[in-house]
Amino acid sequence: MKPTLKRSNAPIFWxxxxxxxxxxxxxxxxxxxxxxxxxxxxxxxxADALSYPKMLAFTQNFIGKGFVFAVIALFLWHAAHRIxxxxxxxxxxxxxxxxxxxYGSAMVGTVIAAYALLSIGF
Amino acid sequence: MSKRRPYVRPMDGxxxxxPYFVEYMIHEGTAFFVAAYAAVLLVGLVRxxxxxxxxxxxxxxxxxxxxxxxxxxxxLAITYHTYTWFKIMxxxxxxxxxxxxxxxAWAITGTGLAxxxxxxIGLLAFVWGMAR
Numbered sequence: 001m002k003p004t005l006k007r008s009n010a011p012i013f014w015x016x017x018x019x020x021x022x023x024x025x026x027x028x029x030x031x032x033x034x035x036x037x038x039x040x041x042x043x044x045x046x047a048d049a050l051s052y053p054k055m056l057a058f059t060q061n062f063i064g065k066g067f068v069f070a071v072i073a074l075f076l077w078h079a080a081h082r083i084x085x086x087x088x089x090x091x092x093x094x095x096x097x098x099x100x101x102x103y104g105s106a107m108v109g110t111v112i113a114a115y116a117l118l119s120i121g122f
Numbered sequence: 123m124s125k126r127r128p129y130v131r132p133m134d135g136x137x138x139x140x141p142y143f144v145e146y147m148i149h150e151g152t153a154f155f156v157a158a159y160a161a162v163l164l165v166g167l168v169r170x171x172x173x174x175x176x177x178x179x180x181x182x183x184x185x186x187x188x189x190x191x192x193x194x195x196x197x198l199a200i201t202y203h204t205y206t207w208f209k210i211m212x213x214x215x216x217x218x219x220x221x222x223x224x225x226x227a228w229a230i231t232g233t234g235l236a237x238x239x240x241x242x243i244g245l246l247a248f249v250w251g252m253a254r
Contacts, residue, residue, distance in 0.1 A: 024156050025207040025234075028200040030242035032159055034249055035166070036193025040184040045246075049253035050181065052174040058252065059170060072164050079157035086150045091133055109164055116164075116171040 013081050013103065020078025023070060031071065059120050069117055073110040080106035149206040155199035158192070208234030 038045045048054070058064040084102035087094040137143035169180035183189065211234055212227035219225070 020156075021203075021207055024200060025204040026238050026241040027245055028156065028159070029197060029204055029238075030245045031163075032193055032197045032200055034246065035163070036159075036184065036196065037190065039181065040190060040193075045249060046253040049249055052170075052177045054252055055170055055177065059167070068163075068167060072160050072167065075156050075160035075163075079153040079160065082150055082153035083157070086147075086153070089137065089147070089150070109160065113164055113167060116167045119171045 013077070016074065016077035017081035018078075020074035020076070020081075023074050024078060027071065028075075056120065059117060060122055062122070065117050065120075065122075069113055072113040073106075076106040076109040077103075149202065152199045152203035152206075155196045156203065159196050159200065162189075162192075204238050205235070208238065 034045065035050070037043060039047075039050050059068055080102040084094060084099060087098055092098065137147045166177075166180050169176040184193075208231045212230045215230070217224050218230065
């Protein structure tokens with residue numbers, strides 16, 4: 001017998017989409033500028049701003065760990081949700097496979113990030 | 123399946139016919155840059171967990187012109203995402219009532235953009251402070 005009313009899992013994905021959208025809206029541009037342009041091109045910031053000892057200390061810190069995890073995981077969930085829902089707009093009638101591919105890759109990325117952060121230690 | 127093939131209006135390129143939908147597709151498309159940048163950071167995090175040589179290798183790989191071009195494009199795309207995120211916000215959040223009046227859309231968008239600017243400057247200042 002199938003239950004007639006089933007709890008939807010949509011709010012979970014929507015909340016992750018919203019949280020990731022907000023985090024990337026607030027910090028995304030500056031993060032890209034720092035890690036992708038300022039450090040590689042030697043602009044504005046001291047050259048050793050992201051040196052190994054500094055980044056190791058940052059990711060060993062409880063708050064730093066949380067920030068790195070939130071940025072990577074929530075960015076991935078935000079993008080996965082948005083891409084999944086845009087498939088329909090470009091004529092791909094998304095089914096379970098597309099859902100698995102989108103949310104699945106976000107899940108894999110989340111697990112890898114968690115594993116790397118745990119292996120860095122506290 | 124019926125042997126008859128009813129006419130189905132083709133929808134290819136529907137969004138190219140209206141600037142409103144072109145904008146919609148561009149702001150939805152920023153998700154690809156958000157995902158790609160998260161993937162770059164994820165690789166960096168894994169390299170960090172593998173030790174100093176791996177981390178320095180990752181930092182060095184970011185100096186390649188392809189990565190710099192990618193990050194320039196990502197900066198544009200994600201900045202545009204920030205703008206549209208707060209532009210749409212008055213319609214995605216519940217109405218805010220202040221003193222009996224509904225808060226106008228421009229106030230919500232403006233506050234969001236101001237907070238985003240402050241967050242970005244704060245992050246830069248934090249990294250600056252960490253570097254010294």
